Amino acid sequence: MTTGRLRARLIPYLTILPGGLWLIVFFVVPMIAMLSLSLQLGDVVHGFQQVWHWQTYTTSISAYRSQIIRSFEYGIASTLLQIIIAYPIAYWIAFRGGSRKSFYLFLLLLPFFVSFVLRTVSWNFILADNGIVLGTLKNLHLLPQGYHILATSTAVVGGLTYNYLPFMILPIYVALERVDPRLVEAAYDLYATRVMAFRKVILPLSIPGIFAGVVITFVPVSSDYVNAHILGGPTSTMIGNVIQNQYLNTQDYPTASALSFVLMAILLIGVFAYARALGTEEALEVAAR
């Protein structure tokens, strides 16, 4: 029966084979290639030679430190804003949505049928200096004439928040949806007020959802370059823009690769520290769901 047992032991490996191969071919190999590239020197005409040039990391970090810091500032600001906006929405759908829950969820996802870039560009129209919103407020003398939102940090953080909001709402919704109503009833039976029931029962049970939402949104928000490009001004460049520019305009592939790795390292460390702080493996499992 050894062959049967062998087969039984092989089955788990066989099942991860497609996904594993996918990861190796499209993630591990490019990662190694990029890591190698980040240590090379040269140019696109004469080629890049491997010289283990670690200085690329130090020089690019010092050259673009302010953009790296800014990216995480924007990322944190936007993620906090998303939690503040997403939680009430998710709460309302989970507890007040009734039979139309799926319809409301569909409405949340509806904007995704429109291109990401188009949705961002449309803010240029909505928030134009003399456009439908600011123009009206200026005509009513509620805003000074020179006031503008576009081309500022506010616009970039706003755009980031808008674009990634559904990714915050959905995990929080899933967590809230799973809260057993009987637990809330039990809290009331034990003379908890509505606020206490929320604080002691609902909020703790929804923490894994918030955790998942933060992990899902913080990483892409911090490395985003579209919002800063379309909505930003002369001093709101994010590290994603620098990397994109280094790849495509300057063709300085080593610097672009090095900056990508720096960004990735900071994000990984940040997310793991965050997971530690929240102190649950459970949370990671929820994030994976």
Added chain:
Amino acid sequence: MSDQHIDPTLLRGLVNRRLGRRNVLRAAGIGATAAGLAACGVKGKATGKPTQAPDQVAKFWAGKVAGTHIDFANWPLYMDPKHPELKKFTEQTGMSVTYKEVINDDAEWFAKIRPQLAAHQSIGYDLMVMTDGVEFQECVELGFYAPLDHSKLTNFAANAAPKYKVESFDKNNVYSAPWASGITGIGYNPKYVKTPPTGMHDLLNPAYRGKVGMMSDTQEIGNFAMMALGITPETSTATDWQKAAQWLTDQRNSGVVRSYYDQDYISHLANGDVWISMSWSGDIFQQNASSGSNLKFVIPSEGGTLWTDNMVIPITAANPVGAMQLIDFFYDPAIAASLAEYINYITPVPAAQAVISADAAAASGDDKAALEMVASSALVFPSASDYAKLHYYRNFKTPAEHQQYQAIFNPIVTS
């Protein structure tokens, strides 16, 4: 042409080729680059500069015969969508032409074709149009262009404007023949800018605080700042670049700059977010034509940038003989005129002016007025004195020089 008050009709000379250029999202390019890195980027690709000797031409063209089909890659809105010129070509030669508007940005296009051309594989096109910028030079250095066989380019020899035969980016047209040229100058919205701008100092005017648009393209802003300082961009040195970068940094720190834009500056200029901006003249014309805006364009007194888009044959073209026939076909004055009448850009064929005038004489009504405008437009047929005010991009001798340039100007647009 006068520095100020350019007659709006002259703006007929400039049509939107840049629509979609410097695209907002270069995701496709990034993807292609990433694929390229995974494929061969690690090893790098060192290639010597191909010799430009006649034997190189003979070697490339030996045994090449005309095929039956040509794949042509060009920029959007760079030909009448009905492709009348290509139909005529097919009638004359029997060769069919597939015309695709697939090039939106030189850097992005270069990122897409580099891996294939480096591996000496076909990119699926026999003819493509590239601007005389850095990527053009890199393609030359990497040996990506087929050397043209001038013994077959009879129309070109007879009709191309002499100045196009001595341009520094491709002297003697070893690899390229111009498709059309255009100008980078200052565009403004007269609703907000009451005094017509005359020169670069208008881009520093504190009255336009937060309302000045600058381009994010380092070659464009570098050229502009150098002209503002009276430096000739073509012969500039690293010291000049430092000075120009300082000019741009001071400008940014003074708070006048709204943002560094790609092609999207034009919509901001039209809706009043930006009052005055570095502009591609064709965008101004196209914006006015499509939205009824009343934007104006001036060439600064210090000068403007003249760029040229060029037809080139990728070295791996399947039908290079046909591609060269097509290049030569566009230098037939009648064909060049037909193209210029539609795209309203500077044509490299001066003889087209007489053809357009004749067409205008034969036409009536609106057509007649439009054609007369094209024929008389200083921005389609600039005079020698017009040309004297225009400068080219800095031509980088080595990639190291390019890197140095980028290292100086990149921090300005990505701060």
